[in-house]
Amino acid sequence: MPGVVLAITGESRMKRTNELIVALAVMAVIIVVTWGIYAVGDNMPNGVTPFSKDVYQLHNVILAVVTVIGVLVFTAMFTSIVVHRKSKGYEAAKFSHSTAAEITWTAIPVLILIVMAIPATRVLIDMENTGGAEINIKVTGYQWLWKYDYLEDDISFYSMLDRESNRARQINSGIDVYGVDNYLLEVDNRMIVPTNTKIRLLLTADDVIHSWWVPDLGWKRDAIPGMVNEAWTLIEEEGVYRGQCAELCGKDHGFMPIVVEAVSPEAYREWVESRRSEQAAQADSSDEIRPIPAADESSALLVDRG
Numbered sequence: 001m002p003g004v005v006l007a008i009t010g011e012s013r014m015k016r017t018n019e020l021i022v023a024l025a026v027m028a029v030i031i032v033v034t035w036g037i038y039a040v041g042d043n044m045p046n047g048v049t050p051f052s053k054d055v056y057q058l059h060n061v062i063l064a065v066v067t068v069i070g071v072l073v074f075t076a077m078f079t080s081i082v083v084h085r086k087s088k089g090y091e092a093a094k095f096s097h098s099t100a101a102e103i104t105w106t107a108i109p110v111l112i113l114i115v116m117a118i119p120a121t122r123v124l125i126d127m128e129n130t131g132g133a134e135i136n137i138k139v140t141g142y143q144w145l146w147k148y149d150y151l152e153d154d155i156s157f158y159s160m161l162d163r164e165s166n167r168a169r170q171i172n173s174g175i176d177v178y179g180v181d182n183y184l185l186e187v188d189n190r191m192i193v194p195t196n197t198k199i200r201l202l203l204t205a206d207d208v209i210h211s212w213w214v215p216d217l218g219w220k221r222d223a224i225p226g227m228v229n230e231a232w233t234l235i236e237e238e239g240v241y242r243g244q245c246a247e248l249c250g251k252d253h254g255f256m257p258i259v260v261e262a263v264s265p266e267a268y269r270e271w272v273e274s275r276r277s278e279q280a281a282q283a284d285s286s287d288e289i290r291p292i293p294a295a296d297e298s299s300a301l302l303v304d305r306g
């Protein structure tokens with residue numbers, strides 16, 4: 001009898017070793033496939049504000065956590081499917097309740113969620129903190145353009161799809177859209193802001209719900225009629241940052257881009273002065289009307305880095 005017991009233990013140890021080898025092989029395949037997908041795919045942009053960098057870090061941490069979970073779960077699943085298949089004589093366990101299993105598969109996910117919630121909450125709280133802004137800009141969405149009101153500087157203007165993109169997008173325009181620079185991502189009047197300055201944006205809309213989204217700033221916020229949503233940004237690098245309306249708002253939803261141009265605080269002051277005198281001249285000659293798209297010299301302070 002002891003001989004039989006010994007033989008069985010030896011056999012089950014062999015089985016365990018085989019299972020382990022299969023599990024490691026399966027895990028290696030899953031890791032290689034996952035790595036391949038990550039290598040080929042696009043990650044979200046790191047952005048140009050401290051806040052967008054926090055969001056990016058948070059995204060990376062959570063992506064790592066879910067990747068580890070995914071690798072472990074798929075390894076266990078595929079190993080079980082291969083090693084414990086019915087044709088090898090395996091039968092499913094028939095227990096109906098296991099307190100230990102219930103506690104384990106509740107406690108572990110709860111712990112993981114708590115660990116992920118801590119940094120996520122920190123970023124969310126930071127996102128809501130619009131205090132201490134030096135510049136307040138009201139952004140209003142219309143079908144299908146944006147209006148920017150600089151509350152401290154009394155500047156206000158509309159910003160719509162630039163003339164070249166608009167011409168190219170017409171049916172049978174005969175224009176090759178690939179030849180148009182920043183096709184559908186250029187406007188007549190860019191939103192000019194200074195770098196390294198906390199800017200509060202007050203978002204609203206005048207007709208339907210729009211959504212103001214510039215990926216490099218790290219957030220997206222709905223512009224809702226009758227409501228004012230708040231957001232803030234602080235752009236560290238000079239440059240041109242492009243975005244789009246991100247809420248389906250009607251037939252020309254795809255034709256109301258957003259272009260933010262961050263310039264040095266000195267260049268910003270100059271722009272404010274020139275814009276103000278331009279506005280004063282306009283106010284003398286006519287009442288405010290929505291402009292027809294026109295190439296605007298003042299919006300070309302900075303060469304687009306493409």
Ligand SMILES: [Cu+2]
Nearest residue numbers: 210211245249
């Ligand atoms: Cu819209």
